[in-house]
Amino acid sequence: MSLSVLAQEAAAAGIDNKGLAALTYGLGAIGPGIGIGYLVGQSVQAMARQPEAAGMVRTTMFLGIAFVEALALIGFVVFFLAQ
């Protein structure tokens, strides 16, 4: 089903696009939230176990966060495009 059909049905059902966009952004934030939590948790564990490797782990952690976070941020931009 295409997006426009979905939007028409939502309009017919009395749901406005803003609410849908906000809901979709919320759904889109779940995955990156879990991802970043897991990633940082594991990195902290690695740094606690091997403090001498902390610098390397931190750089890689920020890199991973940047990649995971991009999904949430694209959701944020789509939220503005859709509403």
Next chain:
Amino acid sequence: MIFGLEFPPLSHVVNWPEFVGDDTWGINKVVLVYFMAALLTMLIFILGNKKQLVPTGAQNLAEVAVEFVEDGIVMDTIGPKGVKYTPLLLSFFFFVFFCNIFEIIPVIQMPATARIALPMFLALFAYVVYHGSGFKEHGPFGYIKHALIVPGLPFALHFLVVPIEFVSKFLVQPFSHTVRLFANLLAGHILLVTFATLSSALWALGPGLVILPLPALAVVAFTAFELLVSFLQAYVFTLLAGVYIGAAISHEH
């Protein structure tokens, strides 16, 4: 809308009227922030260029920054042969950081990176640099082979992997590089605007009400948080530029 008050539309939050000139070539607040950030970056490069044995003032800052970029970014992502990219990455870092930091400087309070033009320009600049240095390092056919073909895969899988690598390296990579910086700063700006609007609405109801805990304290807390975000996003932008350069000029055989 929120507690019955009117939140300004997005265009009021990020669009600024021009001081001089027209819509295309005018100078507005965002353009002034570009100029100031460029000027500050140049100042750091000029003032930090002294070579005293005991560093003072701007030289201190410049030495710390060079060490941070060289040890924390270039060595980790490109390796020793990436030292020649340090000036580029350093100017990326400072320029993006200064553009971001105007988000929380009173009176100005507008991050230039919350308009997509600047992040897009910087990401395309980095795109030209990393693909350019890849072509220079491997030669035209060598670089395309290096970028698209993952070594050690069964033959049939290449039909699947080459299109994926092409889309991710040549199309999605600059897009996500842009959007990461842009959306983070836009989100931060909107967050600050939201709580500032709430505070001002409470102030209008009665000056005593503004001390109600949530909005006024949230403005203070998020301002501190945005200071962290501006630094972190400048770091992440520079780090990713380094990673892309490193991936383009590496030899894994």
